[in-house]
Amino acid sequence: MNNPSEKTQIDPDFLKTLSVLYVEDDEEIRELLSRFLHRRVGTLHTATNGQEGAQAFLEHHPDVVVTDIKMPVMDGLEMAAVIKSSSHEVPIIVITAYSERDYFIRAIEIGVDQYVTKPVNTDTLLQAIYKSARHRLHQLEMEKAEKLVVDALEQTIGVLSRAIELRDPYTDGHQKRVALLATAIAEEMGMPADTVTGIRLGSLVHDVGKIRVPSEILSCPRKLTGNEMNFIRTHPDAGYEIVDGASFPWPVARMVFEHHERMDGSGYPKGLKGDEICMEARIIAVADVVEAMNSFRPYRPALGIEAAMAEIRRGRGTIYDPDVVDGCLRALEKADFKFWDRD
Ligand SMILES: [Fe+2]
Ligand SMILES: [Fe+2]
Missing domain, CATH: 3.40.50.2300 (Response regulator)
Structure with a gap:
């Protein structure tokens, strides 16, 4: 005063x-x-x-x-x-x-x-x-300027996100849908608005490393061989290298790097466990699995939202963060399972 x-x-x-x-x-x-x-x-x-x-x-x-x-x-x-x-x-x-x-x-x-x-x-x-x-x-002017910067950043990331997905028509819109669900989970978990923004942006580019994977492998219409699978598994590393150069006010590089890690250490690329994985990546991991299972792939039909929910319930507390799973189930129920219609 x-x-x-x-x-x-x-x-x-x-x-x-x-x-x-x-x-x-x-x-x-x-x-x-x-x-x-x-x-x-x-x-x-x-x-x-x-x-x-x-x-x-x-x-x-x-x-x-x-x-x-x-x-x-x-x-x-x-x-x-x-x-x-x-x-x-x-x-x-x-x-x-x-x-x-x-x-x-x-x-x-x-x-x-x-x-x-x-x-x-x-x-x-x-x-x-x-x-x-x-x-x-x-x-007020500062807040306005800050919002303009975040909006511009979000639009740039959106463009990048679309560019990555153009190479892989079968997962078209995947990152956008993961971003929708991850944002809803983070909101359900009561995270601060700024953290939620970071999670949305991180989700939009979480698979940016797939740019280094040949498109024949990305859009392969059959189940992948071990070698091809290993190639796909390099994408978190490649993504980290791409994103790490930019100084985001959120841990975007870690979100990209850790989104295939699992709470019990069974994930990749590092086999990180529990708290070693940042909360943002734990949220993207669950949204990623739900979106992928609910979507069509060239080698299988869409498995459906019920199967995706059963999968995250099965892995709750072992491979997936229990609070994230609970937040995800609440978000899906609230949206009446119609997450992807909002595309
Ligand atoms: Fe991924
Ligand atoms: Fe993904």
Whole structure:
């Protein structure tokens, strides 16, 4: 929580773009400050206590909230807590007397952004409003820029994913469908949104190493020989080499490298066990098996979703992570088994 003692050059045009909610029970002060603010900000909403203030906030979604603390019905900090619970990012400035310092700890816990001491110096108040709004705008711009980068990355990965699959018409759309299911599993498991994004992107390129496998082997219409199978089994290694050069904010290279590892060490290429395999790869592994079993292959018909579910139930806790299997079964049931229709 800051006290705006350092002065910033205020851009009056920027102030004119802001909508401000000002909450104060004392009629005289409210009228005085309202008159002052009204001439400087774009839109001013006022309320006479916390409850009215919380309602006005929901109605008008102001850019900044300025509030007194001690008020009847609902005090300013209770109102701040209500507002922050619905809109964590909106800046809240409290106006406080020195005698109200006991409120500081509560104000910090609630996430109040700035305080202005009584008697209010209008310049100081304007500085607080300006700095809070600028800071919020800067945050919003950063979030927007970050989203653009992730979107561009996702589109690039999507292009790469399609390029790999063009070589292998029989598994066309495989990575995309694995990505759909892996994302749903990760969400079922309650993983943070950023981790889920990483899993989606990792899934989209998990078989990128197949680019090194001759297409005659990839689209071979009969069961593969031992040697051909060994060739296919090099794809996690090859994929790791391709992806490792890029600095993703997620462990994409490990997802690619470890997606055929199994919890009991029976997988490849390294025979990693349990926690040695990253959680993202354990999720992709289960989604990969379910998608593959549910899809047609040149050497066999589609085995169906029931068979795929039976397989992951059978391997739950031995070859597959039990939490991932549970998440996958829940995701499939929720989607009414119609995962692939969303293609
Ligand atoms: Fe694979
Ligand atoms: Fe795969």
